[in-house]
Amino acid sequence: MPEILPQVDFLVFLVYSAAAISLFAYNTPTTERNLCMSIVLCFALWSFCEAYAHLSPTPDGALMWFNISSFGWIIFPLPVLFFYLAVTRGIKPNFRAVLTPSFLCLFLITAQWRGGLINKVERGPFGWVAIWANSPASYLFVIYYSAILSFCAFLALKFWLNAEEQKQRAQGKILFFTVVAGFFVGTFSDVVAPMFEIFQVPPIACLAGLIWLAGMVLAVTKYGLLSVELGYFKDLYERLFEFTPGPLALLDERGVFLSVNRAMANSLGKKREELIGKNLRQVLDAETYEHRMAAIKEALHSGQVKSFEDARKGRYFKHNIVPVSFQDNKKAVLIISRDITEEVKAMQRLEFYAYHDYLTGLPNRAMLEMKFSEMTSKGDGNSFIAVFFLDLDGFKFYNDSLGHDVGDEILIEFGKRLCQKVRNGLVGRFGGDEFIVILPHMKNTEHVEHAVSEIVSALKTPTKAGGVDVFLSPSIGISLYPKDGTSFDELIRHADIAMYKAKKSARPYCFFQEDRAFLR
Template identity: 30%
Template sequence: MTDRSERIRRASGVLDVDGGLEWEAEALVMPAAPALLTDAGGVVVRATGQAVRLAGETTSAALIGRRLTDLVVGDGPVAKLKGRDGEVSVRPVSWPHEEDERLRVTVLVDVSDLVAADPTPQSGAPANDERTRLIDAQRMAKVGSWIYYPGTGEFYRSPVLEELFAASGAADTGNPADLVDAVHPEDRQKAEDFERQIRRIPEGSLIEVELRDRGGSRVYLCTARAEYGGDGRLERLQGTVQDVTEHRYLERRLRDERRKLHDAQRVARLGTWEWDPATDNIRLSEMLHEIIGKSSETVISFESYVAAVHPDDRVWVRNAWRPLVEEHDPIEVEHRYLRGDGAVRILRMHGTAVRDADGRTLLVGTAQDVTEQRTAVTRMERSSQRFTDLVAVTPVGIGLFDQAERLVDANDALCDLLGYRLDQLRGMTAQDMTHPDEDGMRLQTASHQGGRGSGRRKVPQRLLIRSDGEPVYCELHVALSVQDDGTRFWLVVFQDITERRRAAEALRYQATHDDLTGLPNRAAVKDLLGHLLGRADSAEGVAVLFCDIDNFKRVNDSLGHDAGDELLVALARRLEGGLPDGCTAARLSGDEFVIICRDIGTVGGVDQLATRVAGLLRTAVPVHGQLIRVSASIGAAVPNGSGAGGEDLLRFADAAMFEAKRRGAGKVSLASPALMASADRQLHLEGQLRDALNNDGLTLYYQPVVSSDGSIVTAEALVRWPHPDRGLLSPDAFLPVAEQGDLLRELDRWVLRTALKEAASWPSSNGRQVGVAVNLAGLVPGGPDFVDTVADVVADVGIDWHRVILELVETALVDLPSRTRHAMGELVQRGVRFAVDDFGTGYSSLARLKDLPAQIIKVDRRFVSGVGGDASDFAVARAVVDMARAMGRQCVAEGVETATQFHVLCGVGVDAYQGWLFSRPIPAREFRTILSMGPLHVPRSS
């Protein structure tokens, strides 16, 4: 018997391998891929159907009994599988069989399409010209391909895809997740969804997705399809990645240009038409269809167009078109047009002749609806006479000046205003009427200051002189006009504002100054900054310092508001007397002062000015017989060249002040570019959050709180924001924005109302109603409307009081005044329960536990995470549970994520548990589903 026959006989039945161990080859599990099973001598004892097909054979008998080294030839990562029809490029991957380590499984990954595409000849073989041209074509088309074998985890990419991955900065780990790592962070979810979808698509189906690269500068179209084996198992995934950045850019450009053209036509009420004389068909633009009131499907001919012209205009309109039709001369026609709805519109038509690509003559042009323009002209003509009459009787002075700016006519009111007769006024110029203390005025200069193309100018205030020498303040309106003969003249209206000016000065001071300190207020600050930043010669030297008195609330709370006012006045006087020249102090509100420097260079720079201001505000002030020591946190901002306005500069300085305050009392911080960008992003996000609150753009997730047997007893409502651009945002992404934008109270009201309304319709769980817990941050017990707000919401939604739990952090519940505790007690008597959230992280004192007006204590997750191995955490958790039980309070453990934590906490007597061990926070619909399913799974004690 030959050696090969012996190997085939041994492989086909029960084999004795290396000393008598018997095994059945057909009973061993093999990968769902082209794979060979070899014995210790390297002899093939089993071949999968995929391997048989890859080798071009019809049965496995052709491969069994042969040595692996005879079938697969090659030392590198890519070898050749000797088959019936020739060689196939494969990448062999081998490992010991998990059921018997003396046997080896070798998977043959077909990489012929990828390897053959490499234009570099190997081992002296001639280059595959056809494959080389294919790769060149892929490079020109910017298309790369990939193949992934789920059974082996092998992931192969074509040379072009390698180049695309390298350009995107993706890590080369040989894993399909490279695609996820290479995309823009905002597209990562789409990439992950794409990766999951391709594993479930039917054979022959194609899916695709567009993704941006990590930097967002390139756009790629990714496609994928799946191949399945005869047993229905997924064998191979393959697809392409194409760079479509230029295509998408051109599509956007085309859409933008079309939109701009359409918008321009709509604004100008202008449409276009094209007339083919050979067919007498007139094609109209969408805007022109809208102007004449016909649908876009309507076919227009010249005769149907003329038939819609106003009857009085038809004859001359037809004649006006003849030069264009017969001689191809350009025309301009304006006429009335009768719409189908009975409206009469005035159209201005322009037309000319052109030749198309086939040499045919076409007539093209535009039609503009000028009805409103003609109506305005008619109205002006009719009002001309009325204006002449009005000048004579109007109570304000009106004068007519010639080109030499000498008065030629005036009404009686102007004569009375200046105390002259008309014959005395004639010949006087506006400069002759001006008070000596006022600069002379020329009408030509005043009218030109009205701006390019403007014929009139308002001069807010001029000091004129009467015939008796008395000054009179006037507001002048100067208009340059032209008479019918083309002569220019100036029409000037003189309005006496003397009394108004006196009253306005008093009101202006009140409107621009703080009542308490006499310093300029916010309105004055905005005006001053607008003036300074509007001047190119001074804008770069402007600086703003935002100052907030440290711990000012403590003064108000301990000594009263009168003492606080006295302190603010004293600080205002120090600023007024101590600031260098060119600096203005202002008070915005409360304990916030602003310093505006016109030229920071003259005072030694921002740092020196901030140090000086900090010194002025770091002082001891005698108030109500006590010496109060104060300091201020200061934020500074200067223009960064981006064209920021006064409001922006104030925001940047305010943000820098908060940064300084975070570093401690009396600190100074300068607004950096990063801080300014953060402030801009926060302002934009704040506006979006405000819109989301006003339009129910937020959503609630719920995390169950379970008892030791898995029964759901309550659920905590957790707010999420489905942001239109950034996806689903958790609270830590937008709560700081809500806090700085003063939106926390409004956010709490929304969460409270929405959570209680949804909970009111929940089904019972295990025969009892489930409570709902709402975490409050802005709507706190010390607020003036806390109790009323809660009571109103509970009454409106109709939920049982005993199902409502209000969670507050420890710091919000300590040292409450008796009035607030009494109000909370009223809610508790009705059934509401209060819970201390994250207990141990506020004042971290177990002694305070007895003082907290709460019925539920929630142990913070930082202590729960270590109860299974950290003696300190275990001791804290046990102490909290023991004290809570002794005081008749319920204890809930937060952040329970492992069975060990659960069992340890059960052992110390925790009443309820919340954490990912039982459920993550889930949407409202899914939470209703798990309520109807009964108790959640609870891990058994080992």
């Protein structure tokens, strides 16, 4: 039997080595792969040194190899802990999580280097047996080892019991029994039996390592843990997510964030770490959540890309929901968002200037005609609509002598004055220095004269432009609906005729008359 143990240990070492090489050769270096490889390397170190310990003819040689092999047992709980955290909780190792167990591990390695854990070997019926020292370091190792593996068992059990799908329950069950069986076999063989000098028990700790290896491989390959499954494409996802400037997110069919890039997190006002594992319901308001989930379900049901737009915090986004299927029929959606704020604003500007003057921002002819039609459709028959055609006398002099920039200033200023005086009507720019004023609900001509007198008074007040005082006066032609016409173009034409009559007579305004202009 002593001759068989080294052969068994070497055979197990070859199994571990083959597993490590296979993991190392895998193209995508995921976190889960690296953790699995770390665990396998710890077991490989242990089995290799254990084999040489059993082959050693002297106690000193066996003790030396046992001391080296113990480093594998001291280190391996760390990658096991982080592997279980990764596959059950989706948590990657971070500095704060690593600090405490790593400090304990470093302390135990130092203690073992000084002979604080294993201090002698004895010959048993199955070969050399390492005897643990009766020291605080030995008891600390037992606490450290037991606490970590017990916590892993708790994580696996919770994952098993809380799983909603059959596959997830199978995954949790395998991980739970893996850690329990491996912990029991390894602890009894290499810790409990040597401490209590039970030499009749064969050192079968190599079996514990094989249990760990088989359990992890089965859980990952056959049942495809979600975090590990995504890990196959993690390099692709990370590059795609991080180097795409627009917001991206991967959600499962329940609306839970599986992955998200920084642009998406910023658009939602959250950190990436805060979003992973959260449901859309926890991030969006109720109405938006219902709308998003309806779009996600529609995309998953139809298998086609669905698009929609929304606005958040003054920014506009277009979202494409792409249905995604995994090998185990799990469904998810990739939300590809694009900030279209500038496009929307450009479209809004185009729409605005389709109905507004580019210089003054006042309604243009198209808008005036449209609003005039609305006014006539709402007329009560007891009043009429007055249309003013207004021209600024003397504008050409200032525009030519002071420059077009100053001329633009004058037009903007006089447009503002008109808007201040016309509260219940509409002011628009017709072109050049010509403005249109439409006043609904006029009861009589005296009402019209009062309104036009206020406009004339406001426009005659001097203004500053280009560093000089500008004195302008308007010439205004007035036509009345429906007396002087029933169409917008007809009323404008008649008001234009009346305006020229006013200009020729040096009067501020003139009413249109069919046979002559009526001056005021």
